[in-house]
Amino acid sequence: MTAPIVIVGAGFSGAVVARQLAEAGIASWVVDGRSHVAGNAHTERHDNGVMVHVYGPHIFHTGHAEVWDYINRFGDMVPYNHRVKAVSAGRVYSLPVNLHTINQFFGTTFTPAQARAFIAGKADSSIGEPVSFEDQALKFVGRELYEAFFAGYTQKQWGMAPSELPASILARLPLRFSYEDSYFNHPWQAIPRNGYTPIVEAMLDHPLIEVSLGRQVSAGDLTDAEHVFWSGPIDEWFAHRHGRLGYRTLDFVADESGGDHQGCPVLNYCDVDVPHTRVTEHKHFAPWESHDRTVTFTEFSRLAGEGDIPYYPIRLVEEKAQLHDYVSAARSATGVTFLGRLGTYRYLDMDVTIKEALEVARVFIESRVKNSPMRSLVVDPL
Ligand code: UDP
Numbered sequence: 469m470t471a472p473i474v475i476v477g478a479g480f481s482g483a484v485v486a487r488q489l490a491e492a493g494i495a496s497w498v499v500d501g502r503s504h505v506a507g508n509a510h511t512e513r514h515d516n517g518v519m520v521h522v523y524g525p526h527i528f529h530t531g532h533a534e535v536w537d538y539i540n541r542f543g544d545m546v547p548y549n550h551r552v553k554a555v556s557a558g559r560v561y562s563l564p565v566n567l568h569t570i571n572q573f574f575g576t577t578f579t580p581a582q583a584r585a586f587i588a589g590k591a592d593s594s595i596g597e598p599v600s601f602e603d604q605a606l607k608f609v610g611r612e613l614y615e616a617f618f619a620g621y622t623q624k625q626w627g628m629a630p631s632e633l634p635a636s637i638l639a640r641l642p643l644r645f646s647y648e649d650s651y652f653n654h655p656w657q658a659i660p661r662n663g664y665t666p667i668v669e670a671m672l673d674h675p676l677i678e679v680s681l682g683r684q685v686s687a688g689d690l691t692d693a694e695h696v697f698w699s700g701p702i703d704e705w706f707a708h709r710h711g712r713l714g715y716r717t718l719d720f721v722a723d724e725s726g727g728d729h730q731g732c733p734v735l736n737y738c739d740v741d742v743p744h745t746r747v748t749e750h751k752h753f754a755p756w757e758s759h760d761r762t763v764t765f766t767e768f769s770r771l772a773g774e775g776d777i778p779y780y781p782i783r784l785v786e787e788k789a790q791l792h793d794y795v796s797a798a799r800s801a802t803g804v805t806f807l808g809r810l811g812t813y814r815y816l817d818m819d820v821t822i823k824e825a826l827e828v829a830r831v832f833i834e835s836r837v838k839n840s841p842m843r844s845l846v847v848d849p850l
Pocket of ligand 1: 617619621638738
């Protein structure tokens with residue numbers, strides 16, 4: 469160990485904490501089991517020159533001005549408006565569900581007010597506070613749109629019926645009664661001109677930060693550390709003593725060809741009998757570049773096994789109970805702080821990850837000044 473402060477994970481969480489500490493004069497050692505920084509946001513150029521989001525599509529979007537300003541310090545963020553199309557029962561639609569989707573799907577020419585009234589008539593008003601994904605969908609869009617766009621995709625993505633999943637997953641997607649078809653509502657949406665990896669490298673490029681890649685560490689290796697920031701899976705820190713938390717992982721089948729494969733960056737496949745969830749054509753994330761050839765990733769979701777890279781925390785009843793045990797263990801642990809998507813076992817977007825890492829670093833720097841112990845959890849994952 470080269471510095472008393474160890475940061476495990478060189479994704480956005482770890483890099484932001486390392487940077488903030490370094491700027492406050494605190495040295496740290498950042499260690500990551502993989503051979504690259506940026507975690508699942510890692511990007512690299514394919515042989516044909518196209519910038520590839522190696523672990524699936526990552527679009528930066530935020531409503532937090534301080535996060536937007538922060539990321540812009542480390543790279544050139546090119547404004548980008550993410551638009552997604554969806555295939556359902558052999559037809560292509562606009563997504564997220566907007567006025568165009570509704571008019572396409574029902575063969576109508578509704579105005580916004582007419583569509584709103586029409587969908588209100590479809591929505592199941594007997595559902596009070598929606599608990600499950602299915603309730604949330606039936607309450608807001610009604611059965612036909614739910615079955616066409618959400619039921620099959622969600623079954624494939626999560627490996628279980630939407631009636632078993634929490635409403636919060638669907639709450640990520642907007643429903644609009646206008647022709648606005650941007651996938652996100654946030655005021656700042658962008659793709660980094662040179663990919664995410666150089667941004668994270670720039671964050672870590674500081675004389676007070678040492679980075680070791682390709683090095684797997686466990687809690688037992690770090691007993692001499694003054695403090696550890698752990699952005700790996702929270703259950704891994706505790707050697708899975710309360711069992712393994714469930715994660716979904718993704719498999720990508722890459723294909724290279726000439727020209728333009730699908731004409732958009734992400735095409736979702738909503739039918740349950742199509743095995744993949746979506747196809748990403750990476751060059752459309754960088755419309756400012758020009759490439760004769762293309763590369764696509766066909767994406768399949770499955771339960772993460774022991775050696776797999778975790779992507780999505782499942783957070784069902786079983787995992788929630790285990791998480792409770794891990795959070796109790798974390799609360800009584802000293803000398804460690806858990807952060808990030810894996811460290812807090814939450815479905816976080818990149819901007820929230822950065823925002824929380826800034827907060828974690830601020831609390832740490834403050835606790836040092838006051839000479840008080842650092843909290844193990846700055847954000848409560850429950
Ligand atoms: N979803 C869906 N149909 C779609 C797209 C998304 O049912 O065509 C649901 C699905 O359950 C998914 C969730 O909405 O997990 C969130 O979608 P998002 O695009 O935000 O997922 P991510 O890009 O984070 O995988």
